[in-house]
Amino acid sequence: MSNAVLHGSVKSGFLDTLSIPAILTGILGLLTLAVLVIDFWPYLANGQVPQAMFSPDETDFDQILFHYSTLPRLAMAFLCGAGLALAGAAIQTVLRNPLASPTTLGVGAGVEFALTLFVLLAPASLAMFQEAFALAGGLIALAAVYLIAANRGNATLWLILAGMIVNLLLQSGSQIILLFNEQYLQSIFMWGAGDLAQNGWEDTQFVWPRVLIGMIAILALSRPLDLLALGDDTASSLGAKVTVLRLLILGLAVFITASVISAAGMIGFVGLAIPAALRIAGLSRSRDLMVYSVFTGGFALLVIDFLVRQFNEFGGDPLPTGAATALFGAPFIIFMLRKARIMPGSQSDDQHSDQQIVSKTALSIALAVSLVIGVVFSLFVSLDGHGFVVLGWKDSSLDILIGRSERTFAAMICGAALAVSGTLIQRVGRNPLASPEITGVSSATALAMIMALAIFGFGQRAELMVIGAAGGIASLLVLLALCRKFTHAPHYMLLNGLAMTAILGAIVRIVLTRGGTQTSMLMSWLAGTTYFTNMDEVMIVAGITGVLLVVAIALRRPLELASLGTDQSVSLGLGISGFQFAMMLLAAILAASATLLVGPLSFVGLMAPHLARVAGYRLAGGHLLGAVLIGVNVMMVAEWLARNMIYPAQLPTGLIAALIGTGYFLILASRKR
Amino acid sequence: MNILRALVCPVLLCAALVGAHASTAIADPIEIEHERGTLRLDAPATRVATINWAFTESVIALGLDPVAIADPQDYVDWVAKPDLPDSFVDLGQRSSPNLEALRAAKPDLIISVPDLGMSYEKLAEIAPVLELQLFDGNRPAFETAREVFGKIAKATGREAEAKAYLTDIDQELIKYGDRIKTAIGPDQTINVVFFFDESNVGIFADISLPGSVMTAMGVPVAYDGEVNKWGFGRGGLEILAPYAKETLVYTNPVPDVVLDKLLNSPIWKVMDFTRNNRVYELPVVWAYGGVPSGLRFAKLLTETIENGPQQ
Numbered sequence: 001m002s003n004a005v006l007h008g009s010v011k012s013g014f015l016d017t018l019s020i021p022a023i024l025t026g027i028l029g030l031l032t033l034a035v036l037v038i039d040f041w042p043y044l045a046n047g048q049v050p051q052a053m054f055s056p057d058e059t060d061f062d063q064i065l066f067h068y069s070t071l072p073r074l075a076m077a078f079l080c081g082a083g084l085a086l087a088g089a090a091i092q093t094v095l096r097n098p099l100a101s102p103t104t105l106g107v108g109a110g111v112e113f114a115l116t117l118f119v120l121l122a123p124a125s126l127a128m129f130q131e132a133f134a135l136a137g138g139l140i141a142l143a144a145v146y147l148i149a150a151n152r153g154n155a156t157l158w159l160i161l162a163g164m165i166v167n168l169l170l171q172s173g174s175q176i177i178l179l180f181n182e183q184y185l186q187s188i189f190m191w192g193a194g195d196l197a198q199n200g201w202e203d204t205q206f207v208w209p210r211v212l213i214g215m216i217a218i219l220a221l222s223r224p225l226d227l228l229a230l231g232d233d234t235a236s237s238l239g240a241k242v243t244v245l246r247l248l249i250l251g252l253a254v255f256i257t258a259s260v261i262s263a264a265g266m267i268g269f270v271g272l273a274i275p276a277a278l279r280i281a282g283l284s285r286s287r288d289l290m291v292y293s294v295f296t297g298g299f300a301l302l303v304i305d306f307l308v309r310q311f312n313e314f315g316g317d318p319l320p321t322g323a324a325t326a327l328f329g330a331p332f333i334i335f336m337l338r339k340a341r342i343m344p345g346s347q348s349d350d351q352h353s354d355q356q357i358v359s360k361t362a363l364s365i366a367l368a369v370s371l372v373i374g375v376v377f378s379l380f381v382s383l384d385g386h387g388f389v390v391l392g393w394k395d396s397s398l399d400i401l402i403g404r405s406e407r408t409f410a411a412m413i414c415g416a417a418l419a420v421s422g423t424l425i426q427r428v429g430r431n432p433l434a435s436p437e438i439t440g441v442s443s444a445t446a447l448a449m450i451m452a453l454a455i456f457g458f459g460q461r462a463e464l465m466v467i468g469a470a471g472g473i474a475s476l477l478v479l480l481a482l483c484r485k486f487t488h489a490p491h492y493m494l495l496n497g498l499a500m501t502a503i504l505g506a507i508v509r510i511v512l513t514r515g516g517t518q519t520s521m522l523m524s525w526l527a528g529t530t531y532f533t534n535m536d537e538v539m540i541v542a543g544i545t546g547v548l549l550v551v552a553i554a555l556r557r558p559l560e561l562a563s564l565g566t567d568q569s570v571s572l573g574l575g576i577s578g579f580q581f582a583m584m585l586l587a588a589i590l591a592a593s594a595t596l597l598v599g600p601l602s603f604v605g606l607m608a609p610h611l612a613r614v615a616g617y618r619l620a621g622g623h624l625l626g627a628v629l630i631g632v633n634v635m636m637v638a639e640w641l642a643r644n645m646i647y648p649a650q651l652p653t654g655l656i657a658a659l660i661g662t663g664y665f666l667i668l669a670s671r672k673r
Numbered sequence: 674m675n676i677l678r679a680l681v682c683p684v685l686l687c688a689a690l691v692g693a694h695a696s697t698a699i700a701d702p703i704e705i706e707h708e709r710g711t712l713r714l715d716a717p718a719t720r721v722a723t724i725n726w727a728f729t730e731s732v733i734a735l736g737l738d739p740v741a742i743a744d745p746q747d748y749v750d751w752v753a754k755p756d757l758p759d760s761f762v763d764l765g766q767r768s769s770p771n772l773e774a775l776r777a778a779k780p781d782l783i784i785s786v787p788d789l790g791m792s793y794e795k796l797a798e799i800a801p802v803l804e805l806q807l808f809d810g811n812r813p814a815f816e817t818a819r820e821v822f823g824k825i826a827k828a829t830g831r832e833a834e835a836k837a838y839l840t841d842i843d844q845e846l847i848k849y850g851d852r853i854k855t856a857i858g859p860d861q862t863i864n865v866v867f868f869f870d871e872s873n874v875g876i877f878a879d880i881s882l883p884g885s886v887m888t889a890m891g892v893p894v895a896y897d898g899e900v901n902k903w904g905f906g907r908g909g910l911e912i913l914a915p916y917a918k919e920t921l922v923y924t925n926p927v928p929d930v931v932l933d934k935l936l937n938s939p940i941w942k943v944m945d946f947t948r949n950n951r952v953y954e955l956p957v958v959w960a961y962g963g964v965p966s967g968l969r970f971a972k973l974l975t976e977t978i979e980n981g982p983q984q
Contacts, residue, residue: 064943065911069872179766197909199872199938382773396776399798403772461791524768531769532791648765648774 028299085297088271101272106166110141269329326506411639419631422605435606436591440500444475472592528654603661717830718782727963813885850890
């Protein structure tokens, strides 16, 4: 009897720790074999496999194509998948974070940004520095993410949120570079979206030694990694030089990522999903995890790429593999969120009680004054490419003023809406890095509008507005449904936003590679331009923002309690989850309204509430008003810069605001050290 | 917008109405069908702003210098001819032409595209907008281009110039076509191809501007596969394989690095057009332009082919 019980438990333990990953890898291995058989079939049938593989008949087109296109594509798919999965496994182990990966921590976006910049701007004579440049881009992005998240109580969540901030910023940075090089759009998009089409073995020859060296080095370091996994204290007491080891492994992971992205562009989610899935399936030792990641990642990307190739045979525009991978991978994040144990951060991590910069009253007055002066300056002063111009009184002046005020007010209203939204999310979620971008509502709004525009051909702005609003609200309902079961709902809601944003990213890449003449308009809207807004829309959004701001201020007392933390509030007798959801709903409506006007990105909703609290606006009511004042000021400045910085060309306001926001967080992070 | 305007400037609005009314009385209005119904102009436009290069080149070809042009720098690189005027207002990007710069140029006509439909009202506040579709995916691009050219001529009162420009154009195109047939033989067809990167190519279909001009020349393109919204097919080099027996012309500009890698790749080298020495390099010409680019394409294609294949 006891023997049988023992046997049973051993069996199930065996299943948990070894079999499931092995089965997973085995299934993918079989699928890979099937792919190979299908691709090799013509040559298997007539026994020309060795010839086609090693010395193709120079007169037989099919053989040449097979040898120089199909074979290297198979090899590249395996190498990229294996490399990225290993890089992800290494990063996850080093940072002890199940959601870390080259894509979620901004490494991929950093490499992509650096390469886009390099390809378009660097002279041909510097071509040999391209790789170093890409590597530097990845390392700097990772360093920025680490800096923002360093020294926080809940490193897991902070890292991911910081990664998302840096990701969004770099992606929109890449888009801006492209906006100004419209003619090359198509090819850069194709590469940026992760294109595995091959013409010869050159890319493979570039990638394989790098990935192999990176793999061997990481695997060699994987024993000390197991020590790392025990935690810093244990590892250093065991004599490992923890910091050096961590940096070395992270550097190698970035190196592999940079090599892969240089050759094949952005391939999302393999680096996140494969190691995370293997870990959930029961692999805990880092060496096992890595070896399995190499094969599972390689097989998985090879199979996905095969599917993409079949799809592309229908003709028309090709579907880029990387974007397709992201589409496969995004739902997986939601699944993983249910598995990964991410504890909510405690507010005390970020109180900044010693960081009050100026007195609240002085700051409020200063902000109000700067607002008034700023509006007057924005409306009457501009740059015309030679210097400052003050608008005089001519017959066209009124029209010019109306044009400028439309855009300035649109930006300012969005600043206010996002500031309120962000304050609510940060208070209810008790997370100072939460923002409207991160709930996914902005992304879903944008996604609905893009699909309507690019796929279903809606061109009228009013139609798009309605569709966008519907998309934002629908996504909120989905989020609420997903979060229903969780104890720490707000946190999962934020993390679900990650998945939504990822899906948006993938769809945007696909839509942009598929061309259509509205591509560049779409891009500037995505990056947050006020160019297309009109006063009627501004008035509507202003009305919504005003009403909801009043509602939020009226609810400032329960909001105060909510931000003390669920447990205390519950003990004080508040029905906290209903209230939390109501506040999240307000936040989502505000975020969606702002997105309709200036696109999904700005970080004002992140920065303004944060800055307000650092400046000493502690109580909910003051926090809301302080955040609004800051948000409006920031967006006003961003809007003026966007319109005038490189006159007559115009930059998207959201991007400028995002630059200001990211700069703020980097400065804050370095001050803390 | 309307709210503010109504609040702030009723007087100006009235003045504008009176002014508009006064000038209608003077001359017969010009009426042009466009994407927004019928555009009425009281007099031929003389100060034209062009948001798209196809319009820019068409206005210049009609002998009128546009007063405001979007993306002039890139025009030089991608359209090349006809030359831009000596002075004009730079409007910035085609995707978001600077409204203040546009206003400062004091245009009396703005020629725009439906892609910018979202800012139509804003443009229309500055000057009458002629919104013309250049390529709709159904009609051959050259046919649409001729119609657009005619509408621009009508709006600018240069119908005589347009007539002169288009005289004998059909015969001329046929003559170009005959010269090409003489050069490459009557059985050969041509594909016009451009390179995205070393692995991806685009191939113009008969509906595109190059394709429809070639149809008019009597040397239709060989490509008959799938077409995207821009009028070309796209894919790896293998999409060229079914047409490898035909002649291939690739367009410019293309980065040297890409060209180098591509022309030296084994797949390129095994293609029949490479082996049979039927690869030609076309100088810069705008493949999404108007009538001037279409005619320039015909001329350059003929000269390119007469000059012989690329070595």
